[in-house]
Amino acid sequence: MKPLFVTATDTDIGKTFVCAGLAYALKKSGIDVGIMKPFACGVKQKIGFSSNDLTILTNAAMVDDAEDIINPFFFPIPASPYTAAKNLGVKIDVEHVMECFRKLDQIHDIVLVEGIGGIMTPILKEYAIIDLIKDLMANTIIVTSSKIGTVNHTVLTCNMCKNMNIPIKGLIINNFDSTGYPIPELERDLSALTDLPVLCSLPHMEKFNLSNYSALIQEKMDILALVS
Template sequence: MPESLFITGTDTDVGKTYVAAGLVVTLRKMGIDVGVMKPFAAGIPQRKGFKSEDIEILATAAQVTDPELLLNPQFFPIMASPYTALKNLKIKPNIPLILKQFKKLSKLHSMLLVEGMGGVMTPILQNYFVSNLIKDMKLPTIIVTRTRVGAINHAIMTCKMCEKYKIPIKGIIINNFDVDGYHVKELKRDLENLTRVSVLGSVPFIDDMSDNSLYRIFKKNIDMKSLLN
């Protein structure tokens, strides 16, 4: 049975959701029963469907009918970290609920892709970060980065924190949507040399989120075999 994975990023707005959706579609078309989860989500609630647009994208990609409380146990109606939501809205992040729902979802699917919020050091509680959550879920992670200048610094810091928390890294995926960033070939070379982590591939800017489009792009550009090993 394939191992479940946690999708994290080197920062917020690196395109984790789009990368996760592409991976989910590709895994599903490879015949794997894959479920999705975003433990914490934040932002302006959608009027229809799921509160979180990210969950809407992931659930559509996975073609799942799991209830929202399993897919996204906690939603904060402001664009902020769970810790900031705690301070500003007095809504306490519920770690036991997250882990309970994660266990339930794990039993419903052969494999889960769990998308984090921001980067690995996004604060959830005073001394509990996304890295603690990954550790508690006992999952390896895929790190999504972009190509803009500064990406190498962010990727190295992310890898170092994963080492500190003893989180296995499956690989790095480069989201190549910046028009003025590093050349992917050079970025891949430098990231692999500096982090000793494999780059599983890069994906171009995606404007067509249809199944066929995502499957074509990810099958061509991402080393799915290494991702599943």
Template sequence: MPGIFITGTDTGVGKTYVTQYLAEEFRRQGSDVGIMKPISCGPAKDNDALLLKKRLKINDPIHLINPIHLKHPLAPLPAARLEKKKIDLKKIFSAFKELEKKHDLVLVEGVGGVAVPINKNYCVIDLIKDLKLPTIIVARAGLGTINHTLLTVSALREQGIEIMGIILNSFRGKELSEKSNAEMIEELSGVPVIGKLMWVAN
């Protein structure tokens, strides 16, 4: 397995947080882990690629970790249109190939959820398929997550994409739904919840 695509039920659910967590965990187990954020949108201070590169002390050049960077904090398609650009997917595939050669495993962080548009008629789910990677879904721990997670699972299955598991993130111990969500999601989707992460202040 050359890598894992870390997707999510939405933006802000913890994909970057989980990508860092998994990279550290795989490193502890002795793997040389690379990371990739194929497309980032918005100012440099919010760029997940720069953040992960710094936090994980990764030496790969930023043009490989993040081959496509768009200025505006939007989904890739509208961000590219605002700059009058079309996203060149070839840049992503060649960067992934390079990183794949350098590392035992490459963790690829997605952009928002699976239906986020990249080019006209091409969204995150198509990118996952073209990269031929299995996925991990990051989902919120609390209320609303059953719907979002089941929709994401069905979309991935429809495309024949392997789902390794679901990670529920940001348990705060305050919501009733946090107690039953994992079990419900496993029962209804048949996908294992492979991790539950607490919200850690600061």
């Protein structure tokens, strides 16, 4: 099955939560889901995986693949992989990321890949997340927010993906609350402006619970349509 790449309009929008919710729902539907976070940057956790995203994703997908395969590059600096690698004097080898992906792809039905930042987050000078999506030949989901400003970020992201012929399954509006756009209005306008479906909109959950969040995803959209 084609991998599913979860990207977003920015950092901190909900890639990890959406990816975890999808992984949990697909797993419950009998699909063996692998997960990958090729690049992670930020504060290193004291116990377990270096990146907290990996803890959330592996728990959701119920996998025990080795950390160096699911996250070949971790940088303990809150920056893009390009900047972090420059600052730390590390050379990023994209072919190594592809090898890790192929290993996961062989042992799972589908691999869900969480990006980092947005689609133009740089990995190398001439290589950004969007190039990785292309190399992985992945279907893509774009996670966006309901904050004022999201329309600009979403249209920019979708247009860039279209220019690069990236197949996009649709948009997910995540973490909405009463301070942003009204959701029916935002769903209407984002789908009209991008010509893409809004697959579902997920509320801010005061007390986050993966099982409830994932059940909402399953209720609101056809998750099996993501698997092709």
